[in-house]
Amino acid sequence: MQPFLGVLLAAGQGKRMKSQIPKALHQVAGEPMIDHAMNNLLKAGAARIIVVVGHGGDQLVEHIGDRAEAVWQREQLGSGHATMQAIPALEGFHGAVVVAPADVPALRSSTIERLVHQHAAGGYAATVLTMVLDDPAHYGRVVRNSHGDVAAIVEYRDASEHIRAIREVNTGVYCFNCPDLLKELPGLTNDNDQGEYYLTDVIEMLVRHGRPVGAVVLDDPAEGLGINSREELAQVGQVLRFRKHRDLMQDGVTIVDPATTYIDMGVEIGRDTVIEPFTVLCGRTVIGRGCHVGPYVCVRDAAMGDGCVIGPFSYIRPGTRLADKVKVGDFVEVKNSTVGQGTKIPHLSYVGDADLGSGINVGAGTITCNYDGERKHRTIIEDGAFIGANSNLVAPVRVGREAYIATGSTITDHVPAGALGIARARQQNKEGWVERRKQSRQTQASREDN
Ligand code: UD1
Ligand code: CA
Secondary structure, X not given: OOOEEEEEEEOOOOHHHOOOOOHHHOEEOOEEHHHHHHHHHHHHOEEEEEEEEOOOHHHHHHHHHHHOEEEEOOOOOOHHHHHHOOHHHHOOOOOEEEEXXXXXXXXXXXXXXXXHHHHHHHOOOEEEEEEEOOOOOOOOEEEEOOOOOEEEEEOHHHOOHHHHOOOEEEEEEEEEEHHHHHHHHHHOOOOOOOOOOOOOHHHHHHHHOOOOEEEEEOOOHHHHOOOOOHHHHHXXXXXXXXXXXXXXXXXXXXXXXXXXXXXXXXXXXXXXXEEOOOEEEEOOOEXXXXXXXXXXXXXXXXXXXOOOEEOXXXXXXXXXXXXXXXXXXXXXXXXXXXXXOOOEEEEOOEEEOEEEOOOOEEOOOOEEEOEOOOOEOOEEEOOOOEEOOOOEEEOOEEEOOOXXXXXXXXXXXXXXXXXXXXXXXXXXXXXXXXXXXXXHHHHHHHHHHO
């Protein structure tokens, strides 16, 4: 395939989102919409990406960094006007340009490849990606001539009843022959209901100038759903979520109940791992093979090896790395910690900013006291140590190899390898104390009666 360029339109305010954040930065399936769009273009083989920014542009420019070139659209005068801002960046390029809105994140990279491929094969000046919807709602309608060729795209607001009845709509994604696009853009006018420069008008102009326009129809219209409101954000989120589940299941992961499972796009899971219901796996999480995760587990930006058993009710937070065969049980939180092979943290613990070796048993209710009110400190527990239940490990502190911590200890000093660390008040039993108290109460009561 010839190299092509990508232009993403991301300057719109997204009024219906009712948000301070630019629409393209809203997250869907754990990633901002603009990231989905950029990743898809790159995966499909885009040589360069130009992002048109405007509303909330500073935030967007910072977010995209050096992954794409940003061009500014200072006033949001429509999708055609937005595309015009990319003209200087496109000048001199003779290949294909994919123009897409930043608010269609469910689009697959394979679809972009197909669009570019068919565009080239058909020798078109422009190829529109369309979809057929049962409810075409407010999408632009694709008008075809008697030969079935695309003749124009008419925006819903400008469409007659007759045209509104058309169910084939514009996804807003196009592939243009760059010189054809550059030639038509300056001719756009804003003579329509919204007083905007519509990119869609370029299609009719090309047809009028005798240039060939093609169309690729989506097999799965869910790919073309645009996000203009919070409701659509959730709908498209679900499309992406179920697609991710399907991909994982096809790769050999058991998801017991996809409807109650949330797995972000960037999560990787190995074969024969079982994900129980009500499990939320977020961000850049990597899970090995043969693990059992859930029910009711949340993992964010963490990694675990093979054969781990996590849950129910565990919270694994960013920066955590669990080796193979680690057990993290109920009501356990692990944050920014490394945990070695075969170590068990079965119940009711907080392990934060800690480095645990292998073969350790952490008793129920153990807490790493990692924060002194100003700074975080690390706790180090070496291989084979045994931490008695309900211990507090006041960081910075180290528990040596195979050391024992007596139940209920508050450990403030390092415990050498092989030692028993015990740090709690010694128990006293006061013989006959209950009877003595009873008697003294009776004496007091009879005094008050008198
Ligand atoms: C657009 C299409 C419509 C199509 C639909 C698919 C036009 C005129 N209409 O409508 O045919 O069915 O997408 O989702 O293109 N933008 C800018 N600057 C602007 C205006 C918009 O960058 O001045 C960007 C937006 O950020 C957005 C994209 O262009 O990413 C599309 O704009 P939007 O207002 O969402 O267009 P739709 O009404 O959805
Ligand atoms: Ca839109």
